[in-house]
Amino acid sequence: MKTLLTFLFLFTINANIFYADVYICDSKGAKKYHLTKDCRGLSNCKNEIIKKSKADAQKLGLTLCGWED
Ligand SMILES: [Zn+2]
Numbered sequence: 394m395k396t397l398l399t400f401l402f403l404f405t406i407n408a409n410i411f412y413a414d415v416y417i418c419d420s421k422g423a424k425k426y427h428l429t430k431d432c433r434g435l436s437n438c439k440n441e442i443i444k445k446s447k448a449d450a451q452k453l454g455l456t457l458c459g460w461e462d
Pocket of ligand 1: 426427428432433434435458459460461
């Protein structure tokens with residue numbers, strides 16, 4: 394029972410991370426996604442900042458911005 398609860402707990406956490414929305418700069422050069430719109434990495438974005446699911450961002454080959462911890 395304890396194992397099952399642990400599993401469900403981990404699954405919930407993973408699902409939250411997986412489906413979390415992230416922000417990306419809508420430019421061809423963008424290689425990073427960001428957890429917040431106010432991230433320093435987005436401050437020099439000249440294009441629109443768009444919201445995507447983290448899964449979509451990763452499918453596009455984007456990786457987490459270096460300013461996030
Ligand atoms: Zn960032």
